[in-house]
Amino acid sequence: MPEKILILDFGSQYTQLIARRVRELNVYCEIHPFNKIPEITPDLKGVILSGSPSSVREENYPNPDINPFLGNLPVLGVCYGAQLMAQEGGGEVIASTIREYGRAKLNHVDQHNRLFKEITIDSQVWMSHGDTIKQVPENFEIIASTDSVEVAAYKVKDQETYGIQFHPEVTHSAEGKTLLRNFVVHISGCSQDWTPDIFIESTVAELREQIGNDKVILGLSGGVDSSVAAMLIHQAIGKNLYCIFVDNGLLRKNEFEDVLHSYKDMGLNVKGVDAKDQFYSSLAGLTDPEAKRKAIGRVFIEVFDQESHQVEDAKWLGQGTIYPDVIESVSVKGPSATIKSHHNVGGLPDFMKLKVVEPLKTLFKDEVRLVGKTLGIADTIIGRHPFPGPGLAIRILGDITPEKVAILQEVDHIFISSLKRTGLYDQVWQAGAMLLPIQSVGVMGDERTYERVVALRAVTSVDGMTADWCHLPYEFLADVSNEIINKVRGVNRVVYDISSKPPATIEWE
Known part of the structure; x- marks a missing residue:
């Protein structure tokens, strides 16, 4: 120790x-x-x-x-x-x-x-x-x-x-x-020797002892936490780690294919599961944010359970739980009042009969990134902005349809690609676009339009507990707005969110 x-x-x-x-x-x-x-x-x-x-x-x-x-x-x-x-x-x-x-x-x-x-x-x-x-x-x-x-x-x-x-x-x-x-x-006489290298060495040794020759199933999200957890477990048990990456139809444009490709390059044993139709069916007609989260969580459990049964004799469930989650669950005041429920694999039911292994449960988010960098994980994953588990479902205010998802994917793609192209991406902690449940009057050419409104959101933060809106250059925002309106059919107005957290949250739902 x-x-x-x-x-x-x-x-x-x-x-x-x-x-x-x-x-x-x-x-x-x-x-x-x-x-x-x-x-x-x-x-x-x-x-x-x-x-x-x-x-x-x-x-x-x-x-x-x-x-x-x-x-x-x-x-x-x-x-x-x-x-x-x-x-x-x-x-x-x-x-x-x-x-x-x-x-x-x-x-x-x-x-x-x-x-x-x-x-x-x-x-x-x-x-x-x-x-x-x-x-x-x-x-x-x-x-x-x-x-x-x-x-x-x-x-x-x-x-x-x-x-x-x-x-x-x-x-x-x-x-x-x-x-x-x-x-x-x-x-106190501490020797200051707790480094990412030491953490990796000791954690991999502990995982080998804890898991032995058992099989582990882990749900990947494409994010930092699950990716680093997967690599640590992979270093410990190799081919006995079975990763599942579910396409819920609510990911960013091309994300399913891009993330799968990056995981293959990391040597992970990953199975991609296309479950878009199941998620869309469960979300049909739902407008309440909590109802949408619960529907997504329920279908994820169903899909994950179905896929996990394909792995014979699996004994463990790998999770990317990090230290702030652990602290919150045993805090002095008890768990905080529910502002919104969190969607992760932690909601898996008892009937799955899997023991849980959480290699990151002692680390803060910035420490997870340092460990990931030391493990050689690509910057495209380590530096990736946080992305909500329910994906675009909580960035589409109101009910979810494949048409709305397609519109928001295009808007989001233009926004995120522009941040990367102009060198602004790494200055932002999290960014994304919201599709609002309103329409506004516009003029395109000589014709009057009555189309959708999208809101862009970009914040600076350390850990997401508090956040300030990002002061992106006006010229950048003007260019992104023009490109969205010109290229995304059905959108005629772009607004920028200048609310801080608190009192607002980072996501709109």
């Missing part, structure tokens, strides 16, 4: 960001809810307590037993974590009487303290808390302050236990990464 840092999640919006920063230091870490603390193991090198929307002044505030860690392992409390340790140690936490949100500067820093090694005086930090530590316990020493916050950071005497009332993980904390490196590397 690799050395690891444990992050206890108290519900902060920044918890995943802490984990990403630690992993950027080539150190493995895991997030666990504060109420599900794992046992201490020899590979555990240090513990970080996250922030929280809760307050230690509330009744029934989150207060797990962290005593087994204190004095035995390095501990760093961030905001709520710092306030919790201060209060439980006999200090005093009160409601802030001044605004403690936003940028601040450290006007006092104990530069002899290992946590603040190479941190400069007046270093900018990001505050985000409604409570403040008024009094630290007797065995605590203050090691950093700002103009308005005396206890910006503390250390427990005779322990490698620290608390800070700012967020080092956000980019607004100018030297936050240095502070985290000090804690993770210099104080």
Whole structure:
């Protein structure tokens, strides 16, 4: 097992960001809810307590037993974590009487303290808390302050236990990464050897041991996650991996053929299944987004089940589940309210009797891309924009027909091809087109038209949790609009979506 840092999640919006920063230091870490603390193991090198929307002044505030860690392992409390340790140690936490949100500067820093090694005086930090530590316990020493916050950071005497009332993980904390490196590397003693190469080597070995000579079935989507998962399993068990790529009739133009070809070049054993008619039949007349998702999920299960029975004695189902999915399923607050259901193979029913193997379940999306690159997977797959499981079904607002799919495929093809041709594709996190359930008046030649409207959507993001609309050049948008209207019969108006997430979502349905 690799050395690891444990992050206890108290519900902060920044918890995943802490984990990403630690992993950027080539150190493995895991997030666990504060109420599900794992046992201490020899590979555990240090513990970080996250922030929280809760307050230690509330009744029934989150207060797990962290005593087994204190004095035995390095501990760093961030905001709520710092306030919790201060209060439980006999200090005093009160409601802030001044605004403690936003940028601040450290006007006092104990530069002899290992946590603040190479941190400069007046270093900018990001505050985000409604409570403040008024009094630290007797065995605590203050090691950093700002103009308005005396206890910006503390250390427990005779322990490698620290608390800070700012967020080092956000980019607004100018030297936050240095502070985290000090804690993770210099104080916790992590050796920074968790790299894509090491991950591949250890994962392939684990897969060989886990699967043995059994057969694995995996549903490919053409996306990054399923492709990287397939290659890892392929390296472990070779021909015993059976991949299925289903054409649901809702893919991009030529995508079924193009993706199948790229998988053949990767040496994967892939079977393409044309199930367009089954999906179109199940979607006939449906307009509600959730109803469409469920219909697609049901037919996918039917097709996948039918195809999996062609593989005799298959014991395992391979999936491209990644770490944010795992965190969400065991989060402090429980699974988030359903904004929209997600369509993946995770919905397969019990009757399939397959055990699940998830080689990517410890990785974030950007780490999956790095592993894929190390495995030699083509940039056309590694750099591919995310594409929704239900495909164009949720980009066609209203009911689905083969005619509407054909129109949107042409529009989408022009948009995506233009992004690639002009060098803009890699600057965009996700892009696509929506076919709207409205028509508008237009003029083509000397004739009045009454035809369809399409919306183009392009966003920038890191992980899809938040996103901003992409400021594509006006000239580019003008050229794409003209080409769509001139070449796609039935469309006479193109609009561009300038909504951010939140409050909008990336997809329209």
